[in-house]
Structure formats: C-alpha cells, structure tokens
Amino acid sequence: MTDSRLLTLDAFRAAQARIRGVAVHTPLVRLPLPDPDAEVYIKAEGLQPIGSFKLRGAYNKIAQLTPEERSRGVITYSSGNHAQGVAYAARVVGAKAVIVMPSNAPEIKKRATAALGAEIVEVGAASADRKKKAEELSAEFGYVMIPPYDDLQIIAGQGTCGLEIVEDLPDVDLVLSPVSGGGLLSGTAAAIKHLKPEVRVIGVEPELAADAQESFRGGRLVSWPAEMTTRTICDGLRTQSLGELNFEHIRAYVDDIITVSEAEVRAAMRTLLHDARLTPEPSGAAAAAAILFHRTELLPFQRVAVIMSGGNVEPELLKEVLAETESPVSRRV
Known part of the structure; x- marks a missing residue:
C-alpha cells in the first residue's frame, strides 16, 4: 500500500x-x-x-474545479444519490451536469436529478456499463468526470x-x-x-x-x-x-x-x-x-x-x- x-x-x-x-x-x-x-x-x-450523504463528496470535488473546467460541464455515473449530489453541486457553481444512470434506478431519484437541471443518459443495469458510457461522453464532449467514489x-x-x-x-x-x-x-x-x-x-x-x-x-x-x-x-x-x-x-x-x-x-x-x-x-x-x-x-x-x-x-x-x-x-x- x-x-x-x-x-x-x-x-x-x-x-x-x-x-x-x-x-x-x-x-x-x-x-x-x-x-x-x-x-x-x-x-x-x-x-x-x-x-x-453524497452531496459532501460531490461538492468538495466540484468546488475545486477551475473556471475553465466548470465551463466545460461535469459528468458522472450513478444509480441515483451521487447523481443528485453532482447535479446539486453543479447548479451551485453554475456548471452543466450530465448524469449516466442505470435503467433500473428508482424513479424518485431520476426525477429528483432531472429537477436539479441535470441531463440524464440511461444505460443498462451494470455499474460497468454506466462508467464506460460516462467515459465515452467525457472524451467526446470534454466534460469533467466526477467519480462516484474512487x-x-x-x-x-x-x-x-x-x-x-x-x-x-x-x-x-x-x-x-x-x-x-x-x-x-x-x-x-x-x-x-x-x-x-x-x-x-x-x-x-x-x-x-x-x-x-x-x-x-x-x-x-x-x-x-x-x-x-x-x-x-x-x-x-x-x-x-x-x-x-x-x-x-x-x-x-x-x-x-x-x-x-x-x-x-x-x-x-x-x-x-x-x-x-x-x-x-x-x-x-x-x-x-x-x-x-x-x-x-x-x-x-x-x-x-x-x-x-x-x-x-x-x-x-x-x-x-x-x-x-x-x-x-x-x-x-
């Protein structure tokens, strides 16, 4: 270690x-x-x-982005709570948020994330699927990745x-x-x-x-x-x-x-x-x-x-x- x-x-x-x-x-x-x-x-x-609790980590990460990084927008992959944390934190700092969510995420979490102004992209149920899609979109559009935990x-x-x-x-x-x-x-x-x-x-x-x-x-x-x-x-x-x-x-x-x-x-x-x-x-x-x-x-x-x-x-x-x-x-x- x-x-x-x-x-x-x-x-x-x-x-x-x-x-x-x-x-x-x-x-x-x-x-x-x-x-x-x-x-x-x-x-x-x-x-x-x-x-x-997910707001704690999401805001700590997003609050430290440079003005240039904020202007590019942020992206993450989440089944719901981290999605809302990123969407909320992005709204606080004035950045666009894109969230890759699994199709089986609870509707209450999808609706809450959308209500915070985030753009939602749905993929399959596997956590590996949403991570891969988020990485693809980040590479294509320049979004800054906000990992859910690692x-x-x-x-x-x-x-x-x-x-x-x-x-x-x-x-x-x-x-x-x-x-x-x-x-x-x-x-x-x-x-x-x-x-x-x-x-x-x-x-x-x-x-x-x-x-x-x-x-x-x-x-x-x-x-x-x-x-x-x-x-x-x-x-x-x-x-x-x-x-x-x-x-x-x-x-x-x-x-x-x-x-x-x-x-x-x-x-x-x-x-x-x-x-x-x-x-x-x-x-x-x-x-x-x-x-x-x-x-x-x-x-x-x-x-x-x-x-x-x-x-x-x-x-x-x-x-x-x-x-x-x-x-x-x-x-x-």
Whole structure:
C-alpha cells in the first residue's frame, strides 16, 4: 500500500470548511433500544438537501474545479444519490451536469436529478456499463468526470461525516457505515481513525452484494457480476467492486465488514421510521440492520453511531415494507 495515497486529517478538515453552508451538519438521533448498557445514535444523512450523504463528496470535488473546467460541464455515473449530489453541486457553481444512470434506478431519484437541471443518459443495469458510457461522453464532449467514489476529493468530502460524528459524540466507540463503492466507509473510517484510533469502524453491506466483504477479508480487490449485486433491495449498494483508492483506505482504517439479509434491511427500515422518526431508503437502513440483528458480531460497544446514508425511498416500496409483518428474524439487541 502506498501511504502517499492515503488522506491526511488536514485534507478532511479542508473539505469540511469547503462544504460548510452547502452540505448540512446532520444530527445524531437517538435510537431507543432495549439495551441498558449501550446507546445507539443514527447519523441522519437523509436530512441533507438531496436526501443523501453524497452531496459532501460531490461538492468538495466540484468546488475545486477551475473556471475553465466548470465551463466545460461535469459528468458522472450513478444509480441515483451521487447523481443528485453532482447535479446539486453543479447548479451551485453554475456548471452543466450530465448524469449516466442505470435503467433500473428508482424513479424518485431520476426525477429528483432531472429537477436539479441535470441531463440524464440511461444505460443498462451494470455499474460497468454506466462508467464506460460516462467515459465515452467525457472524451467526446470534454466534460469533467466526477467519480462516484474512487477519487481522493470525493473520499475527503464523505469523510466529513466522520469528523461530525466525533465532534457530536466524543465518547463514541463503534461506528457503522454502509459500503458499496467505498467512498463513505473509506472516508469516514480514515477521518475517525486520525482523531480517535481506538474507535472501531465497521462496514455493512447486503449479503446479496458482498463483494466488499470478500475483498476486505481476502486482502485483494474482487468484483461481483451485475446479475448478483442487482438482487438486493439496496439500490445504492449494488456497485460491483470497491474503488482502488477506497480499498486502500479501507484496508488501512476499517476493522471489519459484515453483511445483512434483505429481511433484516426491511425490518430496519420499519424500526428507523417507527422508533427514530426517520425515513430511510433501503441502503440507508443497512447499517441499522447490523446493530439490530448482529449485536454479537459487533461487541463490545457502549456508544454507537450508525450512518443512515440516505432517505430517497420510492413511496410504493416504503408502503410495501411498512405493510409487512415483522421480519422472520428476531431482534437480538
């Protein structure tokens, strides 16, 4: 691993200053659980202007473009939340935004992206397909690429989430973050470990899209085919592989990556809505599913911060999940 490719604490603090006033310092919301020995707080990133943490990294990257680069416009590839982050950030700085989205992206995310003024180009479901198309359009029209996760400025922006957790909960001893391409997990883990190396940071992903866990535990970057990762309800966690820079940071700063089932994610969505009064999308509920159903894998802990990465859920899906009976798995907290 090349240490020079790992971000410093100064990089995260510079990103925090840069995004202030655009991205929100989101609150930690107490999640009441029947465990007298632990306190669990939800980092409510669904309260960002775009309903997701993705604004942090997108704006940190786009705000540093030169006037000439802004005049060319920006492009990215995303299933939805990064798309909105780029569209929002581009609008703030006055740049054109083109977004390559998969055909199976939730309609609520497509509509929100278009409403921010972005031009949308649709491709197939595979994350590799949208990346390839974005690169082709960038080469043809000169758009500046804003990668969704495999970029130091994106990682630095997402890592501001970790700085806020430590500021608001100084005695935190465990942080749970969802993981897909790795931007949020890698940035959050690095920022937290720079400040409090004793805090454990654990990534959470669906067992139906567990490429990150396989990569982390096997010590080498692996990719899962789209037909496997697209099985999960967590549309924001369907990326087929971690980014290279993200993997370097994850190997250096993350303690473990665990997986959760689809039933656990759905049950966690209900719990967050009913008990914390927060509305999560499936991807945003993944880390909460870990604290609800995998307590023994996470011990020991007393003060836990769980990142709810987003709240852009399709109304019909939310209605369906809320109408379900209790999950067949029983809460073990």
